[in-house]
Amino acid sequence: MSFKVGIVGCGTVGSGVVKLLLENGPFIEKRIGRKVEIAFVSDLNPEKVISLGVPKEKVYTDAFKAIKEVECDTVVELIGGTTTAKRIIEEALSNKRHVVTANKALLADYGNELFKMAKEKGVSLKFEASVGGGIPVIKALREGLVGNRIERIYGIINGTANFILTQMTQKGLSFEEALKLAQENGYAEADPTLDVEGFDAAHKIAILSSLAFCRWVKTENVFVDGISKLTPLDIEIAKEEFGYSVKLLAVAKEVDGSLEVRVHPTMIPEEHILSSVNGVFNACLIEGDFVGETLYYGKGAGQKPTASAVVSDIVDLAVGNSFSIPECLFRDGSLPIKEPDQFVSSFYLRFTAVDRPGVLAKIALILGKYQISIKMALQRSIDFNGGVPVVMTTHPAKKRDIDLAVKEIDQLDVILKPTFVCMIEEL
Amino acid sequence: MSFKVGIVGCGTVGSGVVKLLLENGPFIEKRIGRKVEIAFVSDLNPEKVISLGVPKEKVYTDAFKAIKEVECDTVVELIGGTTTAKRIIEEALSNKRHVVTANKALLADYGNELFKMAKEKGVSLKFEASVGGGIPVIKALREGLVGNRIERIYGIINGTANFILTQMTQKGLSFEEALKLAQENGYAEADPTLDVEGFDAAHKIAILSSLAFCRWVKTENVFVDGISKLTPLDIEIAKEEFGYSVKLLAVAKEVDGSLEVRVHPTMIPEEHILSSVNGVFNACLIEGDFVGETLYYGKGAGQKPTASAVVSDIVDLAVGNSFSIPECLFRDGSLPIKEPDQFVSSFYLRFTAVDRPGVLAKIALILGKYQISIKMALQRSIDFNGGVPVVMTTHPAKKRDIDLAVKEIDQLDVILKPTFVCMIEEL
Known part of the structure; x- marks a missing residue:
């Protein structure tokens, strides 16, 4: 029995998914022993969908109508945004269809409730394409x-x-x-x-x-x-x-x-x-x-890599791969999120200062006041925004202290521009 | 209901799998909503297994006995080699247990028949750890x-x-x-x-x-x-x-x-x-x-990365991930394998030659005879195995022609050592 896929949104990524399923469909069938078939494609521009080779009777302009009327195993949401896309996914889930999406913004903000709904309905919500494009x-x-x-x-x-x-x-x-x-x-x-x-x-x-x-x-x-x-x-x-x-x-x-x-x-x-x-x-x-x-x-990113990821989710569903999100996400959540000012890191600081003796000492004095220990310092004698660049790296320090020190340093009359701050990760 | 795992072979990798399941078991259960449990561990050194924290009654010295007697969902073969390991896998498959292995040599040479047997018995044979250690x-x-x-x-x-x-x-x-x-x-x-x-x-x-x-x-x-x-x-x-x-x-x-x-x-x-x-x-x-x-x-490679891969296979089976090898491997196989002498590549050739005028010309003459086009050539005036190194890179050429040319060049009296040949891939 073939696995039937309804695609909502035939823009860049949607077109890629249609092309992949049409071009490599027979090849996928050889690999998994099951045919993956397009049940419908819904888009506001039906001509475009037809031009890709999708039979006219499978092309819809009303996604909600398609989801209700057309028999399919999974709905692929590729319209993006967080309003209509969310309604489409909810409609699909409530019709007990699996859902595949590439919509990172939607998942980041509403993942919690959408995954709960999928679980209640006994179907999967998959999202490989939401991060890293084609990379699995x-x-x-x-x-x-x-x-x-x-x-x-x-x-x-x-x-x-x-x-x-x-x-x-x-x-x-x-x-x-x-x-x-x-x-x-x-x-x-x-x-x-x-x-x-x-x-x-x-x-x-x-x-x-x-x-x-x-x-x-x-x-x-x-x-x-x-x-x-x-x-x-x-x-x-x-x-x-x-x-x-x-x-x-x-x-x-x-x-x-x-x-x-x-x-x-x-x-x-x-x-x-x-x-x-x-x-x-x-x-x-x-x-x-x-x-x-x-x-x-x-x-x-890109049409073809993203399509590759979407199709991997579709095939996972077609072969019955039941991996979903971690079960503990439905129960736990106790791990606190660290406030940014508590981050501890080494920092790179680039000051734009007037070219005058004593500047380095003034900066160092303020850093010292906040217990920030300088690892390396250098000054280049080149014109940089009307001054000279003074660069320092620090030993590990709290972001809060760095922010306070930089705020104070930027008020010195020898500093010409807001200081550029960059965290260092030694990996 | 917990997922029961029998482990055959508790050497480096086997110990790692036992350690991982004992240490991270509760964490895995939180993720997948199912307990993964050690049913038995078989090894010729039972004391070692017990010292890892496996209860004595789960420790066997006879793997075949353990596979027959102990109820389990999957057998993990980690003894290596291609004789006993093959028999253990066959025993497990014929008892309709899924099998997980890291045994690349066995799969490379007997994969065909073992996968067929798994298919006939309706179980899976998984092998993530066989290539790339912990990399999935x-x-x-x-x-x-x-x-x-x-x-x-x-x-x-x-x-x-x-x-x-x-x-x-x-x-x-x-x-x-x-x-x-x-x-x-x-x-x-x-x-x-x-x-x-x-x-x-x-x-x-x-x-x-x-x-x-x-x-x-x-x-x-x-x-x-x-x-x-x-x-x-x-x-x-x-x-x-x-x-x-x-x-x-x-x-x-x-x-x-x-x-x-x-x-x-x-x-x-x-x-x-x-x-x-x-x-x-x-x-x-x-x-x-x-x-x-x-x-x-x-x-x-290494105990812990390889254990990570073995456990990913175990968990795949525990959650019902049915992905196996490509279906077409049971039917196709028509793609011919290219003979090495037909490989076409750019080559790096390093000759060890006497330091005398005319050497480069002699080499180039023979390369020309075999239609091999030189891309770059250089000679360094340093002592190298009693001669000097003469290095060339070629434009794409057939390996057969390179081999014939090098054979002929190596017979020249100005060549002191067998020539080193290396393929170049531009990626």
Whole structure:
């Protein structure tokens, strides 16, 4: 008996799923011994769906009608957003259809109630494509590493930001120039805020850390800072003076009984394999108590990779793979979320100061007042925003103390611009 | 109802599985909502098993007796070898127990009949730990990428060889020195042949390529060459002159309707992420037609990572994940295996020649005779085995032509030692 799939939304990803099922369908059947069949495709532009080769009688414009009327085993939600998409998933679940979605924003904010509903209805809600595009990272975390207590997750999970950082690193471009290049190449939206300010990565690390640490993590629990304040000079100094590369890193780890979840530009050792993740590629490092460090790498976005992930969920359902979210997510949730000002990390600080004797001493005095211990300091005699760049790295310090010290330093009359602060992870 | 596991063999990996189930058992139960319980552990040294915390009444010395007498859902075979291990698996399957194994040699040579037997008995035979230690690469290939036609697999899947190559690269050690260091660190056996000559990697790529290309690939179908003839000079020249790093690479790809499966020292671009895989770490690059390049990285051996993989198989069975090997493996198998002399590749050739005018011309003449086009040539004025090293890289050429040309060149009186030949993969 064939496994019947209803697809809601035939935009970029939806078209990819249709193409994959049509092109590789016979091949999938050879592998799993069961036919996976398109039951319906719903989209506001039916002509487009038909042009992909879907028979006219399977094409709908009203998703709710299709879900009610057409017999199918799973509904694939690919319209995005958090309003209609949520209603569609609820409609599908209440009709006892499995659901597959790529909708990270929806899951990060409403995952809790949607998974509960799926459980009540006795069906599955799967979401491999919501994080890491084509990389089967949800499957690795949920199934491949199921025997491990997860200790740390480090993700480069926004391709747009990583493309921009790679351009800034390799070509010395400014953030603005690299963003423009990303937009010209179709890697960044006209409004790039979601990607470059870290919100997209926050949705994704919220999902990963919920799965890993058995407590719901919402986007609002994630500390977020973007890459727009970074300059090519910071990247150059990090590399040449300290041996670090700079990535927009999503971090989740349990420290002293509370959970730290954050997304921000981060300096990491240049020789670490995460530093080799360039361009639009994504990677996720997951460390478990038995397995140690593992890493998953691939294209984090795009029509075809995302379709690959959606189809893996569909096939899982077709062969009866019953792995869902961790059971404990329905009961536990006691692990507290650490407040950002309690984060302890080494920091990179870049001050923009007037070129005058005694500046370094003034900065050091304030850092000392907050018990912040300087590891390395350097000043370059180049013009930088009308002053000179003064750079320091610190020994581990509390983010609260760093923030207070920087606030005080930025009020000195020898400081010309707001100081750039970047956390360092030794990995 | 708990899921009952019988473990046969409590050596390094077996002890790790017992430890994992005892330590993280409650945690696994919280995740999957089902208890995973040790039904029995069989080992010739029962005291050792008891010392791990397994109750005496669950400890057996006769595996066959345990399998017959003790009620269990799955038997985990961890004794290794291809004789008793095979009988134990057959005994378990004929008693309709699922089987989990880490035994790559057994699967590479007898997988065909064992999987058929499992299918007939209506049970599963799972083997995540057979390739890549703790990295869930079998799961990624079988399930995560199930929608893709697999185009290429490149694996660094022998930790011993990779440790040796990393030492040779980073410290300029000879093969013999690096091997000794590996042995001192417990990373290499007293007889290192299986690892350094590529046979272990051949078992593993045979398994991966069987899964990927829907035709049984046996170890004897894999072209194998080891790393013992490589010198630090080759590694240095590859890096400094050509921008390559050297890895013992396992390669599987479909080229012009036939399947190329090989393991050999390989030069790959230094900036590629595979070049960042160092020490005992393993990685597998899998490219699919929709997903593009993906990579899976982690510890390829060791007690705890391997236990992590074995337990993921056990939990898969406990939650009813029915993914097995591709159905087509029971029917197809028409894809021909390419003969090694038909491989087409760029090559690195290092001759050991007398330091005399005209040597380069003599070599070039013979290469020309076999239609081999030289891409770059260089000679270093250093003493090398009593001569000088002459190095060339070629444009793509047939391995047969290279072998014939090198045979002829090695008979020249200006050539002092057998020529070292290394394939180049641009990835």
